[in-house]
Amino acid sequence: MSQGLIGKKIGMTSICTEEGKVIPVTVIQAGPCTVVQKKEDEKDGYTALQLGYGTIKKEHKVPNPMKGHFKKHNLPCFKTLSEFRFPESTDYEIGASVDVSLFEEGDSVLVTGKSKGRGFTGVLKRWNMSGGPASHGSRAYRIPGAQGQCADPARVFKGKRGPGRYGNKKTTIQNLEVIRVLADKNLILVKGSVPGPRKGLLIIRKK
């Protein structure tokens, strides 16, 4: 994990370059995040910053151990915590704010989020299988086909692709180009799509 931020997906739109080229972008509201904890070499065996994002208003709903973790440094309670390995992590104090100025135009970023849950799904959608013929009385329109061999091995191998729950899993999209950074609005515009629904939580990391 290199340096990064926690954010929220706003939605997709298109922007236009001066040459008239249209670029599809995802708008992400990233940060500002607060440094909650510093992991240090002597104590933890590695260096990292623990960042918090999104304050919780109903503090009585926060478990006491978590509350103590925040109140140790008189910080508000955060909804999300995540660790990032900043190369210059010693420069940051606990309680310091990290914002989108971290990113620059042209940067390559990794975006992690939870993909949209699609529920119980057949193999055509879940594994891009071909299915059977649509006509000539086949009746095998959307079935997965053969599961394997016969009397030997007399079982279906583990990991055989079949229907089941699809989506709602942690997904990372790599090498997305940062098209624009709007520091005053805490927005970054990333080329292409990112996992998850609108308002979904995202972790944006620098490559």
Add this chain to the structure above:
Amino acid sequence: MDSQILRDLDNEYKRDDLPEFKTGDTIEVGFKIREGDKVRVQKFRGLCISKKKGPLGGTFTVRKISFSVGVEKTIPLYSPLIDSIKVIRRGKVRKSKLYYLRQLQGKKARVKELRDWEQQAAPSSSSPETKPEEKSL
């Protein structure tokens, strides 16, 4: 809130200098074309057969018959490549997408002119400084 952020981003590209036009209108679009260092304007005159909503003011499609071959151009309304848009003729159409014209040729592929449109509420097209485009989103 979130949709407002997207709208604000889109409004950065908004152009007020273009006249209002509808599907069925014959328009002349001046395209900026870059050749090396020089930029020249190419006129593309044809029938607007579709207008779609979306980011960058949505897109519109202009169709014309060039040397008996149908040619269509689809571009975003707020594209910086558009130098100017001039409305030549207002058409009387009953559909918002005139894709049926692609199947037709010659006299059948015509659109009736909307009579007396200059007297109607529609803004005049000839002058470039017409009233600003209505909200497209």
